[in-house]
Amino acid sequence: VDEPGLCSFTFPALVDRNPVVLSVSSDGNAPMxxxxxxxRLELMLPANYGRIAQLLGELRGxxxxxxxxxxxxxxxxxxxxxxxxxxxxxxGREAEARTHITAVLARTAGVRGEVWxxxxxxxxxxLLTIKAWRLMQKADVVLYDRLVAPAIVDLCRKDAERxxxxxxxxEHSLPQQDINALLVSLAGEGRRVLRLKGGDPFIFGRGGEExxxxxxxxxxxxxxxxxxxxxGCACYAGIPLTHRDHARSxxxxxxxxxxxxxxxxxxxxxxxxETLVFYMGLxxxxxxxxxxxxxxxxxxxxxxxxxxxxxxxQRVLVGSLASLPDIVASHDVKAPTLLIIGGVVTLHxxxxxxxxxxxx
Amino acid sequence: VDEPGLCSFTFPALVDRNPVVLSVSSDGNAPMxxxxxxxRLELMLPANYGRIAQLLGELRGxxxxxxxxxxxxxxxxxxxxxxxxxxxxxxGREAEARTHITAVLARTAGVRGEVWxxxxxxxxxxLLTIKAWRLMQKADVVLYDRLVAPAIVDLCRKDAERxxxxxxxxEHSLPQQDINALLVSLAGEGRRVLRLKGGDPFIFGRGGEExxxxxxxxxxxxxxxxxxxxxGCACYAGIPLTHRDHARSxxxxxxxxxxxxxxxxxxxxxxxxETLVFYMGLxxxxxxxxxxxxxxxxxxxxxxxxxxxxxxxQRVLVGSLASLPDIVASHDVKAPTLLIIGGVVTLHxxxxxxxxxxxx
Numbered sequence: 121v122d123e124p125g126l127c128s129f130t131f132p133a134l135v136d137r138n139p140v141v142l143s144v145s146s147d148g149n150a151p152m153x154x155x156x157x158x159x160r161l162e163l164m165l166p167a168n169y170g171r172i173a174q175l176l177g178e179l180r181g182x183x184x185x186x187x188x189x190x191x192x193x194x195x196x197x198x199x200x201x202x203x204x205x206x207x208x209x210x211x212g213r214e215a216e217a218r219t220h221i222t223a224v225l226a227r228t229a230g231v232r233g234e235v236w237x238x239x240x241x242x243x244x245x246x247l248l249t250i251k252a253w254r255l256m257q258k259a260d261v262v263l264y265d266r267l268v269a270p271a272i273v274d275l276c277r278k279d280a281e282r283x284x285x286x287x288x289x290x291e292h293s294l295p296q297q298d299i300n301a302l303l304v305s306l307a308g309e310g311r312r313v314l315r316l317k318g319g320d321p322f323i324f325g326r327g328g329e330e331x332x333x334x335x336x337x338x339x340x341x342x343x344x345x346x347x348x349x350x351x352g353c354a355c356y357a358g359i360p361l362t363h364r365d366h367a368r369s370x371x372x373x374x375x376x377x378x379x380x381x382x383x384x385x386x387x388x389x390x391x392x393x394e395t396l397v398f399y400m401g402l403x404x405x406x407x408x409x410x411x412x413x414x415x416x417x418x419x420x421x422x423x424x425x426x427x428x429x430x431x432x433x434q435r436v437l438v439g440s441l442a443s444l445p446d447i448v449a450s451h452d453v454k455a456p457t458l459l460i461i462g463g464v465v466t467l468h469x470x471x472x473x474x475x476x477x478x479x480x
Numbered sequence: 481v482d483e484p485g486l487c488s489f490t491f492p493a494l495v496d497r498n499p500v501v502l503s504v505s506s507d508g509n510a511p512m513x514x515x516x517x518x519x520r521l522e523l524m525l526p527a528n529y530g531r532i533a534q535l536l537g538e539l540r541g542x543x544x545x546x547x548x549x550x551x552x553x554x555x556x557x558x559x560x561x562x563x564x565x566x567x568x569x570x571x572g573r574e575a576e577a578r579t580h581i582t583a584v585l586a587r588t589a590g591v592r593g594e595v596w597x598x599x600x601x602x603x604x605x606x607l608l609t610i611k612a613w614r615l616m617q618k619a620d621v622v623l624y625d626r627l628v629a630p631a632i633v634d635l636c637r638k639d640a641e642r643x644x645x646x647x648x649x650x651e652h653s654l655p656q657q658d659i660n661a662l663l664v665s666l667a668g669e670g671r672r673v674l675r676l677k678g679g680d681p682f683i684f685g686r687g688g689e690e691x692x693x694x695x696x697x698x699x700x701x702x703x704x705x706x707x708x709x710x711x712g713c714a715c716y717a718g719i720p721l722t723h724r725d726h727a728r729s730x731x732x733x734x735x736x737x738x739x740x741x742x743x744x745x746x747x748x749x750x751x752x753x754e755t756l757v758f759y760m761g762l763x764x765x766x767x768x769x770x771x772x773x774x775x776x777x778x779x780x781x782x783x784x785x786x787x788x789x790x791x792x793x794q795r796v797l798v799g800s801l802a803s804l805p806d807i808v809a810s811h812d813v814k815a816p817t818l819l820i821i822g823g824v825v826t827l828h829x830x831x832x833x834x835x836x837x838x839x840x
Contacts, residue, residue: 207792208792211792239715241609242705246610247609247611248609249601249608249609249610250605250606250608250613251606254606271570320707320711322711322714322719322720322721322722323711326724328720328723328824328827328831331718332830335830335831340833342834343715343716343831343833344607344715345602345607345707345712346707346711347706347707348711351680351683351705351706352705355680355681355682355703355704355705360687361683361732362682362732363689364689368733368734369733369734370732371729371730371732372721372722372730372731373729388751391748432564432567432573464688467692470692470695471691471695473691473701473702
């Protein structure tokens with residue numbers, strides 16, 4: 121087990137027609153790594169990838185004939201393996217797959233750029249989706265902002281161009297319309313553009329605006345969901361967002377507006393059986409807690425602020441609507457933060473399992 | 481590019497001290513697969529894994545001395561590489577990592593079972609998190625229910641025991657307390673138990689109840705967020721959940737109760753600038769739409785039902801509070817479904833990009 125050595129193995133699913141043999145050899149002090157590596161290799165191999173390999177083989181001739189440019193041909197193959205065709209084959213619908221391929225081949229005249237709007241999750245790189253990771257390996261250029269953890273940006277293809285487009289309440293490095301325009305122009309040059317956004321692109325990510333611009337310019341795009349901060353922080357802090365004893369629904373609200381003002385009306389949030397989650401609520405925290413109390417919520421309603429959730433710097437500050445503002449003020453809290461309000465917060469003490477490294 | 485061949489490569493990050501050499505050879509018709517495989521291999525390798533390898537090497541002697549049972553030693557190494565120690569090393573905090581290791585070594589007396597409560601996402605296996613996939617390869621036994629796509633269960637370690645624990649409104653294969661008890665007893669036997677739940681475990685998953693039982697029995701557990709159905713369906717249907725022109729907040733509500741009754745009060749949901757998402761809302765759909773209209777919502781409020789979102793069988797039915805019930809009744813709609821209500825639904829026509837395979 122923990123002896124150095126060499127292991128070589130063949131993926132069984134591919135053996136019948138198209139063996140892909142991988143040998144993993146480890147030298148020096150990395151035997152466990154080799155073992156882990158080997159176990160992780162299966163990630164890329166749905167059980168019946170072999171059928172796709174067979175189809176690829178049959179197509180090689182016709183494709184080389186129709187697509188003479190090697191770069192274009194590479195992209196065609198990549199799209200074939202990663203796209204709906206693979207899905208169809210894996211689902212046993214090979215006839216449909218062939219029809220689709222014929223159509224794609226016919227219209228493959230020039231290389232078109234495209235944009236992938238991808239959620240990068242709450243911080244822990246391990247919480248990236250497999251799809252996000254895959255597109256990160258394919259993109260020619262990556263646009264990211266401060267809500268994407270550096271450790272995640274580092275995982276993008278090494279030769280991909282990286283563009284920081286900022287976004288912070290007080291320092292808009294690039295206004296939203298400029299980001300939209302940049303996406304359109306990069307894709308217009310035929311590039312494959314990854315737009316990486318913290319959390320989920322459709323939950324307080326303004327992702328909708330970015331792809332509206334793309335749709336207007338008829339640029340192909342995909343949208344890939346990510347673990348939103350509420351889900352990530354809840355799981356890593358041991359605070360279920362719904363729970364039959366405490367909350368039958370959950371509501372995500374943003375704690376700040378573009379102009380910096382908090383338009384907060386506490387009387388919108390009186391349901392005691394609903395968990396409230398405020399994104400970017402650090403600055404507005406005192407206003408939010410006071411507003412809820414003034415609207416009639418019990419000042420002892422439990423509330424938690426999660427700092428840098430899911431990362432090694434996670435810290436959970438727990439109190440009530442009445443006490444949390446002072447608790448937070450007495451700590452050196454760093455963004456990003458998430459505010460969770462409701463009875464479910466009482467479960468934190470019992471269900472907490474993740475040890476963040478942050479301390480005072 | 482699309483020629484058969486053999487490629488061999490070394491991970492640069494490991495070269496300095498601990499090379500792990502992987503050679504990928506492809507035979508027959510699988511050259512593209514080998515290429516893709518190679519690109520995907522980097523998934524498992526954060527940039528400075530080399531430092532972990534170095535630490536492993538230094539520890540080999542002391543660990544072999546303290547932990548004589550090979551199975552137990554294997555688990556120790558696995559936990560070391562996957563656990564907080566690796567995080568600490570990657571974050572450059574090696575001193576803390578060593579302190580932690582010493583403590584863990586000291587208390588490693590017997591093998592303890594543990595439970596991983598893991599969100600499996602909305603259906604597309606590509607939307608699993610890397611962490612979920614990793615734990616799926618480690619678990620000794622997997623408990624799953626009908627909301628987890630079979631294609632995802634198939635990705636678990638091949639020799640893992642699989643236990644179907646059911647859960648459907650009308651046919652409770654295993655009552656919740658029995659599932660809780662099963663988790664406790666399996667972990668009590670020293671097994672590593674993966675509890676796979678559709679979507680996210682803390683959003684309508686009753687995950688909180690399951691780990692409460694574990695906490696009461698002092699069984700170690702982890703909770704791994706998953707892409708919740710709302711995020712997955714929204715992205716794949718081109719319906720942003722928040723959008724500055726349409727919705728400044730979003731609310732997740734469940735469309736059914738355990739006893740089958742819908743306790744729905746439309747006047748809780750009058751905010752026109754909030755997106756409403758109903759989980760499991762198919763049966764209650766007519767009640768929900770009528771309730772909202774009776775409470776005062778505009779009958780023309782856009783509404784969409786997403787069937788089997790993110791899968792090849794995704795279908796999006798779009799209408800209004802007034803028209804959607806009839807539209808849905810005239811189609812053969814299959815669970816799971818998600819109901820999205822609010823102005824953001826109008827964006828679907830423009831932003832739709834994913835072609836599900838379902839048709840009438």
